[in-house]
Amino acid sequence: MNRIGTLLLAGAVAATGLAAGSALSQEGPKEPPKEEFKGADPRDHSPADMNRRMMESMTPNRFHKRLERLLGEWDVELKMWMNPGGPPMVSKGTGRWSWLFEGKWIQGATDMDFMGMKMQLRTTLGYDNFKRKYVSASVNSMETALRHAEGNFGKDDSVLYTYGPVDEYMTGEHDKTSAFVYRFESPDRFTIEVHDLAIGLENAKVMEMVYTRKPR
Secondary structure, eight states, X not given: OOHHHHHHHHHHHHHHHHXXXXXXXXXXXXXXXXXXXXXXXXXXXXXXXXXXXXXXXXXXXXXXXXXXXXXXXXXXXXXXXXXXXXXXXXXXXXXXXXXXXXXXXXXXXXEEEETTEEEEEEEEEEEETTTTEEEEEEEETTOSOOEEEEEEEOSSSSXXXXXXXXXXXXXXXXXXXXXXXXXXXXXXXXXXEEEETTTOSSSOEEEEEEEEEOOO
């Protein structure tokens, strides 16, 4: 049911309640109803309250503004570790981050050579006001998988920690918990790290992309 339908339903429920109250007053006192958890059913809210919550969920705020630091054109260096602790494979490319929807959703487009093939990576990142979390979804031109993650900044706004499941098709493992970490080192440099938490807390980084801002 859409929001308008929900608001109409809430009004109908309120009207029904008034009618029932009138009937009870004519029949005499009844046993009071059992106490129920308030707020579990959206119909318990007034239309005004529901509208306020809807507007809050739709309005950009300071959490969305933090994403502005990603905007721009970037040189990218990718490192991938097939064996933790061993030497990485290194690839280079370019990236561009721009608003998908101004002030709400940001999109990243990264293109590079990877293992002798052209690879395109596309990421959508935003802040979900209702979840109170940053959420992302990523796809690339080499795989059929969509990777999603959610999380929040740490004690300051220099590191964004997000977590999500990853299927490892080379080993047949499903839904391995991975960390996707954004480190904002300066206005002109940030890093995206991927950590395979199934490995453990030490030497779990399997991929790193370093973004360096192109000269203006």
